[in-house]
Amino acid sequence: MNTVQKVAIVTGASRGIGAALVPAYRELGYAVTATARSLEESSDPDVLTVSGDVAEPGVGARIVDATLSRFGRIDTLVNNAGVFVAKPFTEYTDEDYDLVTGVNLRGFFETSRSAVAAMLSRDGGGHVVNLSTSLVDHASSQAPSALASLTKGGLNAVTRALAIEYAARGIRVNTVALGVIRTPMHPPETYEGLAASHPLGRMGEIDDVVNAIVYLENAPFVTGETLHVDGGQSAGR
Structure with a gap:
């Protein structure tokens, strides 16, 4: 019987979707490294917390090194950390660009x-x-x-590229593309308007996202996939 405990890394794990993924992976029997810019140490010996901003050079490697030192292996990485800045294109600043690309692209690149x-x-x-x-x-x-399309569109594309590059080595790569999810980043007074943007007529819940990721974790024949969890938004209106 194989008793080796699998290990997952979850970035952006201090709140919202990332925070919910930590207990979800524990329920699957995984040890978890939870990382964010700031988070409290866990009392669970199978949860390692690592503070750091994935946008900063070297932080992604440090997270992986800490995980290997504690648990000895890595089976899953969930690149949950992300930044969304909505503005007319000409109003974006250089600081906006550095922030969004730093988290969404450098954070993905170095950690992955x-x-x-x-x-x-x-x-x-x-x-x-x-x-x-x-x-x-x-x-x-x-x-x-x-900037969201520029960076997240890159993740959609690299998902397919890496899935093919590493398929023969047994490494799967998938993406979950979200509609508007009810998380702390959205104030309650915006909920009604945001719900209307989805054909299903509601905002997504954190559990909708967690369930999709757990599905992918348990779907060994699925790779290179962009799974839309968006209430039908991507299909049309």
């Missing part, structure tokens, strides 16, 4: 590069899950967000 290298160092493969947005496929004049 180190995590995939760790997966390749042993037999058994692994899984990378990225968080994207349905705005990449279904742009909206009500939510101008070119």
